[in-house]
Structure formats: structure tokens, C-alpha cells
Amino acid sequence: MRRVFITGTAGFIGFHLAELLLQEGWEVAGFDAMTDYYEVALKRRRHEILAQHGRFTATEARLEDMEALTRAVETARPDVIVHLAGQAGVRYSLENPRAYIDSNITGTFNVMECARAAGVEHLLMASTSSVYGANTEMPYAETQKADHPLTIYAATKKANEAMGHSWAHIHGIPITAFRFFTVYGPWGRPDMAPSRFACGIVEGRPIDIYNNGEMWRDFTYVGDLVRGIRGLIDAVPGGAETRVANDSLSPVAPFRIVNIGNSDKVRLLDFIEAIEDALGRKAIRNYMPMQTGDVPATWADASLLQNLTGYRPQTPFREGVERFVRWYCDYYDVPL
Template sequence: MKILVTGTAGFIGHHTALKLALRGDDVIGLDNINDYYDVRVKYGRLKNSGIIKNIADGEFFPYAEPVRSSVYPTYRFVKINLEDRENITKLFETEKFDAVCHLAAQAGVRYSIDNPHAYIKSNIDGFMNILESCRHTGVKNLCFASSSSVYGLNKEIPFKTSHSVDHPISLYAATKKSNEMMAHTYSHLFDIHTTGLRFFTVYGPWGRPDMALFIFTKAALEGKPINVFNNGEMFRDFTYIDDIVEGVVRVLDNPAKPDADFNGTDPSTSSAPYKIYNIGNSVPVNLMDFIKAIEAKLGKTIEKNMMPIQPGDLHTTYADASDLTLHTGYKPSTSIEDGVGRFIDWYLDFYDIKL
């Protein structure tokens, strides 16, 4: 297939693009390389992808001139803002994609409290440009990133896609729920097969510097304390990046289909070719146990500042991913100890740190 993967200077997008390129798909990656977090990590991901030409800050490639990877022959990269409707449109018209894997977004629950407009521009306006471009260029297979954050005030555990998600507690979550509803509309009106994936706390090599594993590892190596929210009484369905990418690729290979038995009660399915899946490990881990895995790998005890829960944070995330397993055979297999260990090995190598 010829596949557009958005967000390929980002964490999940980077790994997904390389997985698809390795199996021989014709992949174009897209990102705007913004400075939400340390851009050195984003440029590092691009360099790891073989994209090392003309990626200076502020320079945007014309839509018609993607840069080809020096490592992966079927991978090219283009730098465009999602909200740049003109160039997104030209990209779609020129490249004529078979499928789109839309992973780019303004991420972060806490950041959305102070920077709400960034989320509307990227997650709403940007997603609309993706949907419209799919509509007008005949793309019928669209997979897009949602989030476990949409569950908000839901108290039922584990989280099931059949649950209501009408009570988000961050603007980030609200934009992701909006994406799901926008996608359903385009599935119904224009027969675009859309699949939304609610990601659950993804971690691993090339991870985001604003995520707990990165923050905790950095602090431990620098001998600094970490802030542990809700006094450590938090549970997260940590899911290793390789397991996540395997699920994403399986979804791309199995586009959503209309549900012949749809009766209007399950928000994760439809009479339109539309589907929502949870994608997680389905094994929630106590935050303190996660920290212990970091300490064990590093051979260090980390000083901890016990703090109250942050606005917008969920106490527990726990994915019921049985639907995804049923339809695609998805089955994560990486333990916390192995996953944390691989991340720390990558971190030490990337920053050239010797223990």
C-alpha cells in the first residue's frame, strides 16, 4: 500500500512508519516538528529514519518534494502543519494514498489546560483537513489516534469501548472524543472506513520527554527527586511501543466494516464502516511498581515528592482490548521489566551516558 503516516517525528508515528517501510509499503511521513518538547528527540527520530536532509528549524518542504530516507528505500518525509489546508490538500492530490494512519496531534493532558488553542488548531482543524482530503481523493482506509483520556469521569473498570465517554476532564480528551465523532460522520456520509484507536500509556525507546518514564529516568540519573502524583496511588495500563505498533498495523490491514447488527446502543461501532478500539496491555500497573522497575534497572533509589493528583489526570486506566484481539489477533507480550529496561538502554545510548 501507499500510506501516509502523520506524526513521524513523534513517538508512535516514528515506529509505525518504520514498521510499514520494513515490510515494503510505500510510506510518506508527515510532521511539523513543533517545540512542544525537546526537538532534539524529534530530530533524532528523523535521523534514525534516515531523514537527514533539510530539516532545519522553520523550514517546511513543499508538498511535492518529500525527502527520501537514506536507510529505508520506501520511506519519504515531508514537513507540513496539519492546519495548512492548502498543502495538505496538495499532498493528497499528488501522492494518491491507499490508506492514512493519522497519529499526529497536539498531545498532553496538563499542557491543554494552559494552551487550549493549540489543541483546537492541531486536533480539530488539522483532523478536519485529513478527513476532507480523504474524502476528495478517494482514500477509503483511515486509522487515527484517539486516547484513553476520553474515558474521563467514567468509573467502570476496565474501560470498554461500549462505555459512555460523555464526561472528559481535559480539553485534550475533548478533542479526541470530537475526532471520533467527526470520523463517524465522514464514515456515514462518504463511506470512508475509519478506525479510532484509544491508546493507553505507550512507552519505550524514542519515547516522549513529557512522559513519566522519560522524566523519572532523567531525574534518577541526575540525582534529582521526582513528583509522584496522587501519592503514588495511580494505575496505568502501560503498553510497550512494539506491541502498540503491531496493533496499529493490524488495524490498517483490517479496515472497519459496517456492523450488520448495529442497534444504536454501542458507541464503538455503527451501521457505517466505523470502529473504535482500545489498544492497551490490559494489565494496569501501580505507579510505585513502575518506579521500582526503573530503580531496579538503574540500580538507584529515586527520591520522591508525594503530591496530590493533577487536574485532568485519571486515577486509573485499564483497557479492555478484547475486541481488538477478536478482530485482529492483537496480543501484547512485553513485560514492564523488559520494556522499561529497553527504554533505559536506549536513553543511555541516545544521551551517551555511562553508568
């Protein structure tokens, strides 16, 4: 039986990945701080669902608590570590940047040090499409430079990638950093756009639409995302023999960066209309200018993911939105 240690298992993506691996028969050790960045009840419910599997255990502690993290990893004896925990949210990084330094920089270093001590087969770490920052050439490819992040959130994730490369080079630990694009789906965070839009529509409140709606995003369904991560677990970076077409594999370390996106850009207004259609209600729209640190469009080149794993995210956004709305209405007891 293979063993995996996942940070952030009470989070949106960590929950879905843990559930997928448990269904495959993995032994999953989770680690989550249960912070109050958003409603803790939602996080605890995710862990309750995972705990129904006999092969799931969890530790509640912060990544910055090196003693607790070390003890949890030593107990789990993982073959693989997937690091998903951290301070999320582009907009919140404008309000509380220190939280991103503490969690995303110090916390990630602690995870890398534990991975080194445990001698894992593969360390996988979450990054973000936000690292592309001011880049205007699209679709975004992993081989493009990403030297102009626009928020402290993006800057910490770019730093994580650089830290991972150096750790892979120094210690020979295979490391994959994957860049998420706009992820949505059931069990999503309340601060994410789909939940904010759905909540506003249901309650009859105006929803804020930035850049007057002239926004495009590579919306990626969470089920597709975690299947991409699952494939990357087995795509261990190594020497030249592990190189594939369009690869970002480092020439000096067992390290690569991989986009996980739907390879398509969807107009934000079309996404909102899909939520309206699924709810059977219209939104009150409050058009606003572009917010600081935001970008008008994101769009992934996911060919490397497909070359490495044979998989490419493909859920149409309207289908994904319908699944999200069904979950939202069930969880929050909203009649359809």
C-alpha cells in the first residue's frame, strides 16, 4: 500500500485529492491548520468525510510548527508528499501580506526539509498561474519567464518554485511544482468567485464584477485538477531520460514545473451567466474597475501535462458550474 502525506487536506483541493487517492487504496496522512481565513465548519466537514475512510489520519497544526510537522511526517512514513497548504487568495494578500510570508515561505521550507529527512520518492508542491503576472503572451507555457509577479501571493509562490529547484539540485529530491489556473467546483471556498457570485444571486445582493466584466479565465474543474495531480505523482522528474516534448525539466536538477489548466479561456460574464442559469435566477451586477494585482486574462498551455500523464482537463465549464451549483444548494440548503 502506497502512503502519501498531503498538507491542506481540509482545504478545497487537498480534500478532493485525498478523496481520490483514498478511493484508489492509498494510505493518506493529512495535515491542516484549520485556520479561520474562511469558515472552519466547512473545513471540518471535509475532514469528517475523509475520516470515513479507515486509511485517513489527520494532524491539526500550522506549517510553521516544525516540531509538529516533523512528528507528523515521521509517523506517516510517506512515499510521496503533496504540499497544498498555504495562505491562498490574491485579494487577501493586499490586506495581510505577512500571512503569506509566514505560511507560504517558512511553511514551504519546513515541508521541503521534512521531505529531505524522510527521503520521499517525489515531492509535489502547489504553485499558481498568478506567477505569470504581467506576461501577456498566451497561452501561458511553463518555459516562459515569470519574473514580474503582481501580488505578494504570486511572489511567494514564485519563491517556492525557486526554493524547490535549489532543494532538488542540492539534495537530489525529485520535485514537481504545478501551477493551478482558476479552480472551481463542489466544496469550493466561500471567498472564491463562484461561491461569492452564487451567494449574492441567492440573497439578491449585487455581485462585484471587476474590469467591467472584460475578464477571461482558464476555469479548471476541481475533479480535473486532482486527476492531473494524480498523474504527476507518477511522472517523477529525473535525468534526461525523463524528458518529454515541451518539457520544463531543469538541466541541473530533478525538478519541473507543470501547468494544470483547461487550455481554454472563458469570458467571466459567460461564467456568471452559467451560474444564473443553474440557479434559475438573475444577478444584480455591480461593474467595477480592475482591482490592484489582478490581470485581465489567464490561459494555460497544458500540453506538458498531457505529454507527461496522457491526461488533459476537459470538463466544459457549464457542466462544471451545474455540479458546483447542485453542491452549493445542497450544502447551504438553498431550494432550486
